Amino acid sequence: MKKTIIILSAIFVANFSFAQMPDKFVKAMESKIAEIDTTHTAQGFTDLANAFERIADAEKNQWLAYYYAAYCNASAGSLIGTGGDMMTSKADKTDPYADKADKQISKAEELMKNNSEIYVVKKMIATLRLLGDPMNRYMTYGPEAQAMLDEAKKLNAENPRVYILEAQDKYFTPEQFGGNKEEAKVLFEKAQKLFETFKPETSIHPNWGRSQVAYLLSLYK
Amino acid sequence: MRPIISILLFILLICIPDLLSAQTTIAGKVTDKKNPLIGVSITLKDTYDGATSDSSGKYSFKTSEKGEFILTATSVGYKTFEQTIKLDGKGILTIDIVLKEEITELSAVVISAGTFEASDRKRAAAVLTPIDIVTTASANGDVTGALKTLPGAQQVGESEGLFVRGGTAGETKIFIDGTLVNNFFHSSSPNIASYGRFSPFLFKGTVFSTGGYSALYGQALSSALILESIDMPERTSANLGVSIIGINGGYQELSKNKKFSWGGAYSYTNLAPAFAIIKQKQDYSQVPEFHDGDANFRIKTSKTGMLKYYGYFSKSRLDYTVNSIDSLGYLDRFGVSNFNMYHNLSWKESLGKKWKIYAGLSYSLNQDDIKSGMKDANKNEVILAGLEFKTFNLDADGNYYNAKLILERRLKGISAIRFGGEYNASDEKSIFTIYTGQKFSNRLKENIKSLFAESDIYLTNKLAAKIGGRFEQSSMLDKTNIAPRFSLAYKVSKNAQASFAYGIFYQDPERKYLPSPDNLIFMKATHYVAQYMKVTSLRTFRTEIFYKKYEDLVKTGVASGRDIAINNNGFGNAKGIEFFWRDKKTIKNLDYWISYSYLDTKRDFLNFPHAIMPSFAATHTASVVMKKFVQPWKMQFNAAYNYASGRPYYDIRFDGSKYYFADMGKVQDFHNFSIAFNYLPSIGKENSKNFAVYVLSVSNAFGIKQVYGYQYSYNGSRKEQIVPPSRIFVYIGAFFSFGIDRSQEAVDRLF
Numbered sequence A: 001m002k003k004t005i006i007i008l009s010a011i012f013v014a015n016f017s018f019a020q021m022p023d024k025f026v027k028a029m030e031s032k033i034a035e036i037d038t039t040h041t042a043q044g045f046t047d048l049a050n051a052f053e054r055i056a057d058a059e060k061n062q063w064l065a066y067y068y069a070a071y072c073n074a075s076a077g078s079l080i081g082t083g084g085d086m087m088t089s090k091a092d093k094t095d096p097y098a099d100k101a102d103k104q105i106s107k108a109e110e111l112m113k114n115n116s117e118i119y120v121v122k123k124m125i126a127t128l129r130l131l132g133d134p135m136n137r138y139m140t141y142g143p144e145a146q147a148m149l150d151e152a153k154k155l156n157a158e159n160p161r162v163y164i165l166e167a168q169d170k171y172f173t174p175e176q177f178g179g180n181k182e183e184a185k186v187l188f189e190k191a192q193k194l195f196e197t198f199k200p201e202t203s204i205h206p207n208w209g210r211s212q213v214a215y216l217l218s219l220y221k
Numbered sequence B: 001m002r003p004i005i006s007i008l009l010f011i012l013l014i015c016i017p018d019l020l021s022a023q024t025t026i027a028g029k030v031t032d033k034k035n036p037l038i039g040v041s042i043t044l045k046d047t048y049d050g051a052t053s054d055s056s057g058k059y060s061f062k063t064s065e066k067g068e069f070i071l072t073a074t075s076v077g078y079k080t081f082e083q084t085i086k087l088d089g090k091g092i093l094t095i096d097i098v099l100k101e102e103i104t105e106l107s108a109v110v111i112s113a114g115t116f117e118a119s120d121r122k123r124a125a126a127v128l129t130p131i132d133i134v135t136t137a138s139a140n141g142d143v144t145g146a147l148k149t150l151p152g153a154q155q156v157g158e159s160e161g162l163f164v165r166g167g168t169a170g171e172t173k174i175f176i177d178g179t180l181v182n183n184f185f186h187s188s189s190p191n192i193a194s195y196g197r198f199s200p201f202l203f204k205g206t207v208f209s210t211g212g213y214s215a216l217y218g219q220a221l222s223s224a225l226i227l228e229s230i231d232m233p234e235r236t237s238a239n240l241g242v243s244i245i246g247i248n249g250g251y252q253e254l255s256k257n258k259k260f261s262w263g264g265a266y267s268y269t270n271l272a273p274a275f276a277i278i279k280q281k282q283d284y285s286q287v288p289e290f291h292d293g294d295a296n297f298r299i300k301t302s303k304t305g306m307l308k309y310y311g312y313f314s315k316s317r318l319d320y321t322v323n324s325i326d327s328l329g330y331l332d333r334f335g336v337s338n339f340n341m342y343h344n345l346s347w348k349e350s351l352g353k354k355w356k357i358y359a360g361l362s363y364s365l366n367q368d369d370i371k372s373g374m375k376d377a378n379k380n381e382v383i384l385a386g387l388e389f390k391t392f393n394l395d396a397d398g399n400y401y402n403a404k405l406i407l408e409r410r411l412k413g414i415s416a417i418r419f420g421g422e423y424n425a426s427d428e429k430s431i432f433t434i435y436t437g438q439k440f441s442n443r444l445k446e447n448i449k450s451l452f453a454e455s456d457i458y459l460t461n462k463l464a465a466k467i468g469g470r471f472e473q474s475s476m477l478d479k480t481n482i483a484p485r486f487s488l489a490y491k492v493s494k495n496a497q498a499s500f501a502y503g504i505f506y507q508d509p510e511r512k513y514l515p516s517p518d519n520l521i522f523m524k525a526t527h528y529v530a531q532y533m534k535v536t537s538l539r540t541f542r543t544e545i546f547y548k549k550y551e552d553l554v555k556t557g558v559a560s561g562r563d564i565a566i567n568n569n570g571f572g573n574a575k576g577i578e579f580f581w582r583d584k585k586t587i588k589n590l591d592y593w594i595s596y597s598y599l600d601t602k603r604d605f606l607n608f609p610h611a612i613m614p615s616f617a618a619t620h621t622a623s624v625v626m627k628k629f630v631q632p633w634k635m636q637f638n639a640a641y642n643y644a645s646g647r648p649y650y651d652i653r654f655d656g657s658k659y660y661f662a663d664m665g666k667v668q669d670f671h672n673f674s675i676a677f678n679y680l681p682s683i684g685k686e687n688s689k690n691f692a693v694y695v696l697s698v699s700n701a702f703g704i705k706q707v708y709g710y711q712y713s714y715n716g717s718r719k720e721q722i723v724p725p726s727r728i729f730v731y732i733g734a735f736f737s738f739g740i741d742r743s744q745e746a747v748d749r750l751f
Helices: A002-019 A023-036 A042-059 A063-081 A091-111 A116-132 A134-155 A160-172 A181-197 A210-218 B002-020 B130-135 B143-147 B272-277 B743-750
Strands: B024-031 B041-044 B050-052 B058-063 B067-074 B081-087 B092-094 B115-118 B126-128 B172-176 B179-181 B203-209 B223-229 B237-243 B246-254 B260-270 B283-299 B306-323 B331-351 B355-375 B392-410 B416-434 B439-458 B463-474 B479-491 B496-507 B523-535 B539-559 B562-583 B590-604 B620-630 B635-644 B648-654 B659-666 B670-679 B690-699 B709-712 B719-722 B729-739
Touching: A023 A042, A023 A063, A042 A063, A042 A091, A042 B041, A042 B050, A063 A091, A063 A116, A091 A116, A116 A134, A116 A160, A134 A160, A134 B130, A160 A181, A160 A210, A181 A210, B024 B041, B041 B058, B050 B058, B115 B130, B126 B130, B130 B143, B130 B203, B143 B203, B143 B223, B179 B331, B179 B355, B179 B392, B272 B283, B272 B729, B283 B331, B539 B590, B648 B709, B659 B709
Parallel strands: B024 B092, B115 B126, B172 B223
Antiparallel strands: B024 B058, B041 B050, B041 B067, B067 B081, B115 B203, B172 B179, B203 B223, B237 B246, B237 B729, B246 B260, B260 B283, B283 B306, B306 B331, B331 B355, B355 B392, B392 B416, B416 B439, B439 B463, B463 B479, B479 B496, B496 B523, B523 B539, B539 B562, B562 B590, B590 B620, B620 B635, B635 B670, B648 B659, B670 B690, B690 B729, B709 B719
């Protein structure tokens, strides 16, 4: 009996979540979301960002479409901004992506307030800004990124993506600047553990990160 | 089972028309007329269908929509393309798209002739960042110090201020958030340069114009230094600093909604410990001691509006003696105590989509109490026959009121028109007490009302012009002036641009020579500046040639032992060429810049017998500034070398009817090599809430003898070199900043 109630309420919740999503929207989103895990280039993420933006602009009231557009733009920008040294500004290349992602995540936030996933992307954008010109921006965007991450954690401490970002910071930061691969490993494992129980609200709610964690953990072996 | 099958059949039936319908393929190529454009987003408006152009600018997508639709193409930096298309569900529709460049601040040419900018903005003129101001080794943390490493500024060490392109320090005016600052530097002492009052950390943007500046600013013949204060702080924080010259502490709070912030800081500077180690030429009975306090608040009045207040208070004193050049065995005494306060209130707001308003008010009060005299070897005050004039007291009291209002209306694209007014009032009182106790009081009041208008016109991304004019009315002179300003910029290639600036600039005669028995007029300068600049993200090359003509400069005469302005018959000119090169690319982690200025100037003003190269001008000036950050050590090594060819010096005397040169010559070349080490243990730590900076800096590290000029005894029989108070100066300090906004949250989480 108890089980039935759980299943029923799960179906109900799922239906409720889908209630305001047209079928066509869900299908289009599903097919694009499936591409995220296999995309590894800036151009690929730009294509995806544009596709999500088209869906977002056509629907206008679906926060998830704006969310994914922002996430893909932030990812494209990060791929462009990675590498190089601290002294060099790459802001002219990375800022256009951060600007676009900023606009899109604000639209997502207008439609869906106090959502942990949105703060995850905001943290990514702050890190992208930092990456653009580390020497001149670490005082500004370092604390900003941390504040976004703290907020994401506060809103949902069970969100595995919060720990992925935290772990990536630890993993990719040189040791003399506070990076620590062992601490990163603990966080990756925490994210992996959370994924075991993590269930996205619907098939198109944020569920990315599993492959990243698996890949980064594989580097420890 | 049955019902399920029928439902499936039903769904299938509904879907059949869809499955049967053929799709239209839309394909084409996106270019900017010449080159293919990559990453352009092509969308069938209000549908999900679309594509992104590939590396050859090609795109293609299928759609099953039918009817009339709008096809759009968007890309950053280009105007959105729209075209109505008809879809009939079959075939291939080829649509080639040409995007037109949008005139944006990022892509447009920058009107940069005569301008250096230090800001985070991505602009061609922004050759420095705010951090550079603080980390330039020879700057000693002083705003103007870093600017002295740029071409156009002289290496004048015996007095404060910016001497630009043959102009005096008084011909450079400094503005904070639009309004004039009257006493930017601490009170000066003879032959010792004083520091600026304001911390470089207060400012997020610095514009240093060495000529041809905007009509929004006036009353400066040579140069304008425009400082923009920071907006909201990033976070609530406290800071603390300890150094060989004093201590400082501050607190800044940012409200939770980030719409309001307030803060304050206090610093106590006392040079006794430093002077105990570093021997000074002067013998201090009161070492320089400063109490500086400031307070601020900032309110976000709306999404686009910001109200800022900054207030500053300072009390300082010093008193010293040096061996007198006039009488062997005796000492010259100089003492000054100062009280200064400065308040600045500024407001900016967007009024609708097109209009913006900037308003600023400032008030400052400056009180100097100067004591001059002579002492004998036992430090007893004496008055020597023939040198009585050296004993005096000067009480000076200045009140300054400044107001400014600018309205900006955006025109097509990023073109804009700005206009407004400015009001500068000053009321300066002084009481001069001579050795007999007799008092001479003096009061000078000036009200300058100005109106200005200026327009930025961007014809294309490649060509822009700035046309403006300024009208000023002076109550003191009872005169008016109209000053036209014009500049033009043309983008030669993607990274290179050429610009030109022209302008007429007026300024009141310097106050210290007033009141005058004569009717004076505004002093006048005309600037012509031509610039070529090439900027890539890691390298900047900039060269400028200029010609300046000075007219109606003030000439002085002697009345009751004092230099006073007698007429506007002075004149002069300055011409030169300057180079600037900054490179962050050639050597990894090494950032350096080199600047060189050639200056040819002559002027006849004040008591000059005829036109000469003034003693504050050097023919050749150069600087090399290096910054190397060693990541593993978290250390930044900064070094700067400043050079100036020998400046001329003169002994000008009055024979009762005219001025003549009793002596003249050239001092030796000036060299200064400064180094600074900054250790930043928290740099790069993204999660760090606390920042610490440890600083060790050495000015004139090799102890090379520096001579600024010569001074002469009253009777002209002796001359003496003007040198810095000490050859080497060492500065050691530690600064900490504590971010405390989230500490409460951390506590909350624990429980």
